[in-house]
Amino acid sequence: MASINIRRDVDDKFYRYKMPVLLTKIEGKGNGIKTVVPNMSDIARALARPPSYPTKFFGIELGAQVKLEEKSDRYIVSGAHDAARLRDLLDVFIDKFVLCGACKNPETVYNITKTDDVFRDCKACGARSAVDLRHKLTTYIIKNPPPVEKKIKGLKTGADSSIAANAEAINGKSSPAEPEDGADGQANAEVDESEIPDVADRPDDDDDWAVDVSPEAVKAREKALSAQLKNSLILGGQEGEGDGDDDDDADSPYGQLKAWIGESREEGLDEKKVMAKVKELGIEKKHKAVLVISEALFTEEVVKEIPTYSNLLKAMVTSEKHQKALLGGLERLVGLTYPSLIPAVPKILMAYYQEDILEEDVAKNWGTHVSKKYTDKETSKKVRKAAGAFLTWLDEADESDSE
Template sequence: MATVNIRRDVTDPFYRYKMEKLQSKIEGKGNGIKSVIVNLPSVANSLARPPIYVVKYFGFELGAQTNTGDHDRWIINGAHEATKLQELLDGFITKFVLCKECQNPETDLSISKDQNIIRNCKACGQRTKVDPRLKLSGYILKNPPQKDKKEKKDKKEKKKAKANGEENKEGSNSEEEAGKNGNGHVVPTSNLDQYNAEAGSDDEFTRVINDAAKDISAGDGADAFTIDTSEKAMKERQKNELTSAVEKLTMGGNDEDEEEDGGNGPYDQFAAWFDEQAKELGGVAKVDDIEIYKKLSELGLDRKHKTLQVLAQTLFDENVAKQIGPRAGLLKKLVASDRHEKAFMGGIERLVGKQYPKLISTMPNILLPIYDKEIISEDAILKWGSKANKRYVDTATSKKVKAASEPFLTWLQEADEDDSDEEEEDDE
């Protein structure tokens, strides 16, 4: 696919910062005409900005409504040619990407304590403000960018160190120590960028899944939450493991996008396939992630947010705390929006609250790998835990699940406040 310089005023063919040319496809007629930006995720990734920021900018500049649809389709109402959108993208790059000092696009965005949007330049080290009068600025303040993986990893390490009372006061831990949690165990790093780039290869897919499958230490005060490993319990788990996937998939959590399909829709087909695979292979844990992803793609379910709710209830049993890690690569591949995150957490809530209520007290142990593997963002976990919700379970059960999660949620919240105080001191 053809590429252009991110700064199109630079004609040097060896300019290192490049992106794909925007591609748009006009669909519909009359009042229903719309423009679909086919390769927006790739372009936005080259700019290190969320695709939603770019499409919202286009909407503000064109005075048109925008939406992403259910299949990650980035849509602008009206007919807009790719050349026009490319020109508008130049404006977005100037205002929200390029460093104001050195004009380098290697920047990221953050929100300061005084609610200013800051471009942090990795090339020259300057921190420059984005014009707060721009319409998109208001949207970004309400929907702040997620922190990059290294920053989130460092932040997590600080939290774990504080929780264990082992934080290095000098802040000069070696690189080796920086890659360990408070218990000395190596914390697996995120492979999301590489995973997305290599997802087309089954061999690479398997490698990434295996990388994500390392054991996660319970740690951080979660030792009290244990699973019965007696022979009787093991036999019971083996029996539960082969429970029909069809039964799991039909349990509550109605979705507004769910279609009446007479029991032969894509989710029913996936359920039947998964149930057959689990029985043939000897358990749900034996069903290969690559085969799951292929089947979801074949049925058109790989982009739907309800799929995350379904998988949360299907892939796991009462060993969920240990099973999440090995499935992290697949789950991260499928989580594409806030709605996906919400659906997954709802599925976990129903799995624990209804299918395995004895696990309610172990919620901190279950939330740890979800957070540690960066499957669901910290903000989404805190938002999920903020109040009871009757969408996936009854209100009383939801309250029990959230109450049991409180130690972990409090740990996240308090550590986040400590980090905010430190950042404020650094800014001063």
């Protein structure tokens, strides 16, 4: 994943504090349109803050509702907001609620006092700086403080803590605090020795570090590594194998392409810009790149837009697999993004056909085989049913040719 300096005003490439580039994904339409930040958890982890804090900050600053789906790791802001706007707001959040007020270092932790004051304690310089108590996010932080590491009661730090942790793991609960006893001041915690493995039975720690260097073991490791490299490099894979939802992963090149198209739409897109981005990501020959483009590039004016991007599509759609991906993107476009386009499916297919992007045999095969590869089965069936007029036209054209 691409990373940037936490302080974007610092140009030093050796600046040690990094975070992922904020990505956005627009979902829904009309009153239900929303902006999802797919990598919010990664950004929050880099800032040492709960992901709910920056998400809530976005909502406050934009006057929008937010939805925190922590179990599914989805952080949503209602409305359509481009990534550039949210990145600027993230800079404000970092300045107000992360950076030390003295040294501007992001190594800070919150200290919430009994009087409901929130301070940033800097681990780097030791300074303490207050956050803006007038900001609504401060109220949210006080009501939803960051998680605190659990401490084991009745035990000191150091060796006693590790002993207690082991005892807690064995007994399934914390050891109660006991009064100190004897000159050494150690706690008189009672531990059932029968549950502790004998020293002779414990695995030797050195075994964890030992590496089998026999020829057989080396060959086995090389084979495993080769398989991993193959899976990571062959992004397209075979149809039906390794063909999951990598295009929906924000960190993948396909996720980056989809996000870039959404962000660049307002500035204006053309074939050269899109192809340059595809080449930059190294996926110009991948059929999944065609899937993303046919799903994300077009709007409700897709019939008029296909001729505009015909040269781009001709350059990228070079095999039957690419054509199937093109049709998969069509299923997502009309079945999920713009359901109102379903009646226009024959016109869209005709536009692809007339631009020599879609072949007759591929279209017929697609039209007669319902699949849940790109959408759910019901949506797939609905789109193919709508394509009936175009498929009938192809059949009639074949009959007239044979006559």
